[in-house]
Amino acid sequence: MYETNYHRASSVDEAAQLMGNAGEGKYLAGGMTLIATMKQRLAAPSDLIDLRHIGSMKGITVNGRNVTIGAGTSHYDVASSDALKAVCPALCSLASHIGDPHVRHMGTIGGSVANDDPAADYPSAVLALNMTVKTNKREIAADDFFVGMFETALEEGEIIVSFSFEAPDKAAYQKFPNPASRYAMAGVFVAKKGSDVRVAVTGAGSNGVFRHQGMEAALKAAWAPDALAAVSVDAGMMMADIHGNSDYRANLVKVMAKRAVAAAG
Amino acid sequence: MTKVTLTVNGRKVSGECEDRTLLVNFIRENLGLTGTHVGCDTTQCGACVIHMDGRSVKSCTILAVQASGSDITTIEGISSGDTLHPVQAAFKENHGLQCGFCTPGMVMTAVDMIRRHGGQLDEQTVRNELEGNICRCTGYHNIVKSILSAADEMGGAKQAAE
Incomplete structure (x- = not known):
């Protein structure tokens, strides 16, 4: 890890002020990603502003x-x-x-x-x-x-x-964890509130988390796992790496979405 | 250099370190408590698990300065004199180790696990709870057995006291 300067904030305002005075500062929450990243020298903030002791947060x-x-x-x-x-x-x-x-x-x-x-x-x-x-x-x-x-x-x-x-009327999250890292290779959160349905996908998209309008429309018409059968998930939007190609991830998204609807009941 | 003050195993201690010093290194090198191990150094293996303010944490992924002011328990702090903590005794009785490198982290994890579940543990729960602790010798079988045995004993002792 490169050298850094640690500051502990006791309020949100103090944290913002400390950041304003910092060179290349970063806020530090639990540190479970940031400290690991700094150890790998993938991040090298000059200053760390610790938010963990701000009670109001x-x-x-x-x-x-x-x-x-x-x-x-x-x-x-x-x-x-x-x-x-x-x-x-x-x-x-x-x-x-x-x-x-x-x-x-x-x-x-x-x-x-x-x-x-x-x-x-x-x-x-x-x-x-x-x-x-x-x-x-x-x-x-x-x-x-x-x-x-x-x-x-x-x-x-x-x-x-x-x-x-x-709070929604019904909701569930299902993920397919990478067998080694346990990070989501596809994770789908479904939520139904009144007639509104939202479906969000993480782990799979090449541009990060996204909503899937096709699945939302299908589930608005009928809230059931089978309602997703005819919905297509575009493999062109999916990440591809050694753990799975984009077709595989597109399929996983649909499988996780079905499981999530089933789990939400 | 920054001054770090901690309460470690009931004793108030302080020392000077760089802001980038990891808590595990502060514990091992500044305080000389080498029971807490560095295994993978990447937040995965759990050999460095200690308790900070009553909760299990991975001390290789916390800066010593982040921990300043907190109450720390390490593997050296759980026995009472020569009497082993029930989890330590159960690991000994059930041979819950081979090389022993992961054992301090396993024991600290088990103590936290039993506390959170109030002694009510089953095999599947123990195996799920060991997600963040890696042992490359044992296949986990005797570790799980040790934790279940300790949970029974601690749960039983708690009932007897009530």
């Missing part, structure tokens, strides 16, 4: 069907929240399958979404649950947030503070 509040999750909430805390489980168990289940128990104790929802790894699980939930991403500057709709691989609408120095959404 942690915690889950459920008010009726309205859910707000602080960006600094760990995967473990999302997975084990009884209040969240009561209104949106799909999100708890997603969080419970990220990394391993130790990683889930440190990694945060805000860190994962801000990093926007194309194989990360959370971006699919943000998109399918139509979350509002609240930052220290503004509110960003899920559909405007994800720009491409590792690229979001966040501006320089902008910090995600929380996520909020109205």
